Amino acid sequence: MVEFIDVMKKYPNGTVALKGINLKINKGDFAFIVGTSGSGKSTLLKLLMKEETATEGEVIVNGYRLSSLQPKQVPYLRRGMGMVFQDFRLLPNKTVYENVAFAMEITECLPREIRRQVPMSLALVGLSRKANAYPHQLSGGEQQRVAIARSLVNNPALLIADEPTGNLDPENSWEIVKLLSEVNQRGTTVIVATHEKSIVDAMKKRVIAIDKGRIMRDQQKGLYGDEDTEFKIYS
Amino acid sequence: MKIRSLRYILKESFVNAYRNRLMSLASISIISAALILFGVFYLILINLNHNLDLLYDKPQMQVYCLPELTDEQVEAVKTEIANNEDIESYKEISKKEAFDQLKEYLEDEKKDLGGANILEGYDESMMFVSFTVKVKDPQNSNKVAKTLEALAGVDNVKYSQQTIDMILKVSNWVKIVSFVLIGLLLVISLFIIANTIKLTVFARRKEINIMKYIGATDWFIRWPFVFEGILIGLLGATIAFVLVAYIYSFAQPRLAEEFSGGLEMVQFGSEWGTLVLIYLGISAVIGASGSIMSIRKHLHV
Numbered sequence: 376m377v378e379f380i381d382v383m384k385k386y387p388n389g390t391v392a393l394k395g396i397n398l399k400i401n402k403g404d405f406a407f408i409v410g411t412s413g414s415g416k417s418t419l420l421k422l423l424m425k426e427e428t429a430t431e432g433e434v435i436v437n438g439y440r441l442s443s444l445q446p447k448q449v450p451y452l453r454r455g456m457g458m459v460f461q462d463f464r465l466l467p468n469k470t471v472y473e474n475v476a477f478a479m480e481i482t483e484c485l486p487r488e489i490r491r492q493v494p495m496s497l498a499l500v501g502l503s504r505k506a507n508a509y510p511h512q513l514s515g516g517e518q519q520r521v522a523i524a525r526s527l528v529n530n531p532a533l534l535i536a537d538e539p540t541g542n543l544d545p546e547n548s549w550e551i552v553k554l555l556s557e558v559n560q561r562g563t564t565v566i567v568a569t570h571e572k573s574i575v576d577a578m579k580k581r582v583i584a585i586d587k588g589r590i591m592r593d594q595q596k597g598l599y600g601d602e603d604t605e606f607k608i609y610s
Numbered sequence: 611m612k613i614r615s616l617r618y619i620l621k622e623s624f625v626n627a628y629r630n631r632l633m634s635l636a637s638i639s640i641i642s643a644a645l646i647l648f649g650v651f652y653l654i655l656i657n658l659n660h661n662l663d664l665l666y667d668k669p670q671m672q673v674y675c676l677p678e679l680t681d682e683q684v685e686a687v688k689t690e691i692a693n694n695e696d697i698e699s700y701k702e703i704s705k706k707e708a709f710d711q712l713k714e715y716l717e718d719e720k721k722d723l724g725g726a727n728i729l730e731g732y733d734e735s736m737m738f739v740s741f742t743v744k745v746k747d748p749q750n751s752n753k754v755a756k757t758l759e760a761l762a763g764v765d766n767v768k769y770s771q772q773t774i775d776m777i778l779k780v781s782n783w784v785k786i787v788s789f790v791l792i793g794l795l796l797v798i799s800l801f802i803i804a805n806t807i808k809l810t811v812f813a814r815r816k817e818i819n820i821m822k823y824i825g826a827t828d829w830f831i832r833w834p835f836v837f838e839g840i841l842i843g844l845l846g847a848t849i850a851f852v853l854v855a856y857i858y859s860f861a862q863p864r865l866a867e868e869f870s871g872g873l874e875m876v877q878f879g880s881e882w883g884t885l886v887l888i889y890l891g892i893s894a895v896i897g898a899s900g901s902i903m904s905i906r907k908h909l910h911v
Contacts, residue, residue: 424823447827454825464820481826483612525824 376402376533376564377423382432384418384588392418394588396432400566402532405559407575408568409599410585416568419585420537423566424458425449437532454482456533457526457563461541463518465510465525471497472506475525482529496528500554516547523554527563534558536567540574548574572599615830623837626810633806634842640802641846641896642853644795645889649854651788652885653876658781660876662774670744671751671769673758677738683763684739690761691741696754698746702739709734738765745769796896803842803900807835811905818909828909835901843897847889855882 382396393415400406410416421427422434425441434441437455444452465474475496479489497503500520510518519539526534536555540548552567552574559565569575575582575598582597583590627634673691675684691700703711713729743758745751755767811818821831866875 450822450825450827452825453823458823464816464823466817466820478824480615480618481821481824481830483615483830486614529825 378435380433382429385430405565406581414585415588457531459536461538463522478525496524500524533564575599619833622834626838637803637806637842638846641799642850645850648792673741674765675739676765679763696750698744700743705734705737708737804904807901808904839897839901843893847893
């Protein structure tokens with residue numbers, strides 16, 4: 376599903392954000408990517424979305440080799456993956472329903488498909504009753520669930536969440552993480568970048584720890600950062 | 611782009627133009643101004659060309675003899691004209707005929723001249739004999755004119771070539787001036803439209819960003835802005851066309867009267883079609899390129 380082969384990323388200003396990254400995330404996996412800000416975590420996600428291109432090495436997502444991917448192909452790569460952000464990124468002048476439908480409109484789906492898929496997606500995140508509300512009328516947790524519904528509406532094989540609980544209180548954070556876990560159980564590969572220790576520790580999922588541009592630890596059923604007892608698995 | 615997206619794209623472009631109406635209006639005005647100017651010059655050129663065609667069609671020449679010429683001398687000139695191979699036909703206008711024509715003309719104008727009979731005390735002896743000559747091939751006008759002018763007793767020769775040359779000169783200047791002015795105005799319009807679209811793009815940059823992440827193609831994102839530019843251009847063109855058509859229909863009969871005898875004004879018919887097409891073409895191209903200019907940099911997400 377996702378593979379990094381000897382990836383190095385150097386920004387034009389000379390900063391080396393990632394170095395010697397080898398990583399494989401299989402279909403159906405659930406993985407946390409943890410690390411402090413500036414660790415290279417965001418760069419890793421940007422490489423996945425082809426917002427940035429690796430300076431060296433190869434990133435393979437959904438069968439696309441990103442180093443040689445034409446700019447024209449990028450939209451089609453992104454249609455195969457859902458994205459959820461810390462700041463939700465909903466359109467304020469559209470209702471919940473319209474926000475979710477928007478993701479299908481821009482990929483030029485049939486209106487019939489839109490009418491079928493959007494309610495299903497909203498039901499999945501438990502917001503069917505709020506379909507006609509506007510984002511500002513919802514709580515942060517609800518807004519993030521709308522964002523998740525939008526990211527899932529095109530049935531992506533991969534869901535990438537960048538600090539999805541960063542703006543939420545613990546209770547709502549839990550709701551979101553549980554939802555992501557459900558999504559994963561339905562077969563979608565989920566990658567979550569976070570620095571929320573409690574959640575990572577409680578979930579007991581794969582943890583990929585990044586520090587100073589390198590993978591420090593890649594652990595199945597891992598914890599956030601128990602440095603003392605940690606054992607390292609380099610993939 | 612698929613047809614079902616067209617509705618979305620058109621709706622978005624109208625909404626964008628409306629939300630940004632002040633700048634949209636500014637763009638519409640400037641593009642109208644450019645196109646009105648274009649229309650005015652275009653109509654001037656059309657009229658000049660029309661008159662040129664008319665002149666080409668009547669290869670006539672006026673040969674004026676000196677007033678003091680005796681009848682024999684006039685006869686000699688006449689023989690020369692009659693023997694010239696390039697001349698198809700000719701007609702003599704005697705002193706008397708010329709005097710009668712003048713009298714008739716002054717009779718018509720009497721009112722304007724305060725009712726005075728200016729010709730009192732004069733007779734036809736003050737007039738001169740002239741010939742109206744029709745040249746076989748208008749291309750030879752120049753040569754014939756030179757030959758006739760060289761004849762003894764001929765004062766001067768007037769023929770349409772001189773008018774043609776003058777009109778050509780005028781229309782060349784009109785062309786140069788209009789190219790420069792219209793070019794300048796079109797460039798200004800382009801930048802103002804680009805700026806208008808830039809404001810819309812800026813207002814919607816978050817939306818564009820989201821669209822990029824969800825996997826919208828660049829053209830899907832671009833179309834509403836391109837349509838907004840085209841819409842602005844077309845509105846400007848419509849206003850310009852209505853104004854130019856109105857002004858011309860108002861001015862044409864009045865100018866035609868003013869120039870009667872000299873220049874002829876074109877009655878507009880088929881020419882409007884060409885003008886409409888030019889207007890639509892220019893405005894759409896300016897509108898579209900203005901928007902493409904300003905969205906280019908925002909699409910790199």
